[in-house]
Amino acid sequence: MYVKKYISIAKVNLINLLAYKFDFIFREIFLFFLILVMVNIWSVIFSTKQVVGYTLNTMIYYFMFSECIINSRYNFISKLEEEVKSGDVVKYLIKPYNIVFYYLFLFLSEFLFKFFTFFFLSMFITILFVGFPDFNILTLPFTLISVFLSAIFLFLMDFIIGLFAFWLEDIKGLQYIFSKAILVAGGTIFPLDIFPPFFKTLFEALPFASACYLPAKLFVSFSWFSFIRVIYTQLKWILIFGFILAFIYSIAIKKVEINGG
Amino acid sequence: MEGKFLKFIFQYIALGLKSAMEYRFSFISQTMGMFLNDFAFLSLWWLLFSSFNSIKNWIFEDILLLFILMGFIWFFLGFLTNLREIGEIIVSGNLDYYLLYPKPILLHLAISNFDYTALGELLFSLVLLPFIHLTLFKLGLIILFSITGVIILSAVIILLNSSVFFFGSTGNFKSLLDSLYTFVVYPSNVYKGLIKFIILFIIPVGFVTGVPVDLIKNFDPPFFTLTLIISLSFLTLSIIVFYVGLRRYESGNLLTVRV
Numbered sequence: 441m442y443v444k445k446y447i448s449i450a451k452v453n454l455i456n457l458l459a460y461k462f463d464f465i466f467r468e469i470f471l472f473f474l475i476l477v478m479v480n481i482w483s484v485i486f487s488t489k490q491v492v493g494y495t496l497n498t499m500i501y502y503f504m505f506s507e508c509i510i511n512s513r514y515n516f517i518s519k520l521e522e523e524v525k526s527g528d529v530v531k532y533l534i535k536p537y538n539i540v541f542y543y544l545f546l547f548l549s550e551f552l553f554k555f556f557t558f559f560f561l562s563m564f565i566t567i568l569f570v571g572f573p574d575f576n577i578l579t580l581p582f583t584l585i586s587v588f589l590s591a592i593f594l595f596l597m598d599f600i601i602g603l604f605a606f607w608l609e610d611i612k613g614l615q616y617i618f619s620k621a622i623l624v625a626g627g628t629i630f631p632l633d634i635f636p637p638f639f640k641t642l643f644e645a646l647p648f649a650s651a652c653y654l655p656a657k658l659f660v661s662f663s664w665f666s667f668i669r670v671i672y673t674q675l676k677w678i679l680i681f682g683f684i685l686a687f688i689y690s691i692a693i694k695k696v697e698i699n700g701g
Numbered sequence: 702m703e704g705k706f707l708k709f710i711f712q713y714i715a716l717g718l719k720s721a722m723e724y725r726f727s728f729i730s731q732t733m734g735m736f737l738n739d740f741a742f743l744s745l746w747w748l749l750f751s752s753f754n755s756i757k758n759w760i761f762e763d764i765l766l767l768f769i770l771m772g773f774i775w776f777f778l779g780f781l782t783n784l785r786e787i788g789e790i791i792v793s794g795n796l797d798y799y800l801l802y803p804k805p806i807l808l809h810l811a812i813s814n815f816d817y818t819a820l821g822e823l824l825f826s827l828v829l830l831p832f833i834h835l836t837l838f839k840l841g842l843i844i845l846f847s848i849t850g851v852i853i854l855s856a857v858i859i860l861l862n863s864s865v866f867f868f869g870s871t872g873n874f875k876s877l878l879d880s881l882y883t884f885v886v887y888p889s890n891v892y893k894g895l896i897k898f899i900i901l902f903i904i905p906v907g908f909v910t911g912v913p914v915d916l917i918k919n920f921d922p923p924f925f926t927l928t929l930i931i932s933l934s935f936l937t938l939s940i941i942v943f944y945v946g947l948r949r950y951e952s953g954n955l956l957t958v959r960v
Binding site for chain 2: 466467469470471480481484489541608609610612614617629634635636
């Protein structure tokens, strides 16, 4: 079976991941502190001002959800960069699997495992701080579709950055730019709705909103209309980024030189 | 004696810079990356303050001050980046290398790696300076509090890593440290009660940027003195814990080659 081999790769990755379970706990401590800081900041803001469309409760749940997404990312860029520079990337040309799908399944297995772990633990923390959600949580299974698309979007973006290792001596600078674009325009910390109208409109038109803002907003204010709109927007950007990846990959792979022996 | 130490420190820094310059593109792109990182984070606060003018008496200029201070602190910490690795070094048995040299072990450990991306932090702070209402007195305070901030954070890092001497495992200090840093990079005036007490007197990260920003705005001699006392006593405590722990260190007789 074509997909079976990639599922096996994902399984092995998950087993490896379980060896580092303490890293999750420490990462969760980090999320605990982040949520604590945000609860304090937003409590102060909400005590004096109204924020359209949000309560303290939904704002903290939004933040928690978006942090779970962004912290679940599997950082494979440095591994890919190393393989490109050392020439190891050539091994994918002679093995019966495709490099993009190989990394996609690694990414998805790690992302989904981390996401559910963080989400489960962070829910406890958030309930502790601001109580049970004010909103309908039964729509979560539908929101998870958006999370899955967000994972694919993040993967495509990271893979495109990784491919630049074929041309650039160092891609960390590029990595910084994109991760910060997600931080600001992707609504990782603050939902785009609280920004001045010009920036809100601008950031919503950019692809980065597909990473955190769209799924997290859907989580706290689900409606069938917004669900369809979010899924449509995410699929649109996945398609565009997919084409960009395929285009860059087709050029990059021509740069691989194989010496016999 | 002090001259010898200074020469030793400067030689290490020069060596670090030289090796960084070997990969010039990496050096520039990573330094600029750090600059952009700070810029992105600051623009986030700018957007927030565009909507909410102030957060409990903190206005956007206070955030600028916080970022300037943080930039200087991360820059100075860039010279001490190896402190974060002490736990790993102890567990892997690589501490033997440092024990063999006739130099102060902790100082040698601290400066033997240089994170050149910290130059981006310095650049960012310098670019921001003209945007705040600056007097010579304020500038003096910024520099002084950058040093006390570095002292407190270094002490926290040393204490966390020294726990390896006693408990034997490194855990994941980097995540734990990142957790503590959250109290440094967000406005500190929003905390109250127990949390405020903890970040001021138990793990005094509140004195890294929070209290200093308030002091630069409104100078208060008793709190100024308290900042100095807390930073120095916390450093002393961390050095004592490190050296007490060092007595428990057992060499792994590991043979390594340092290039």
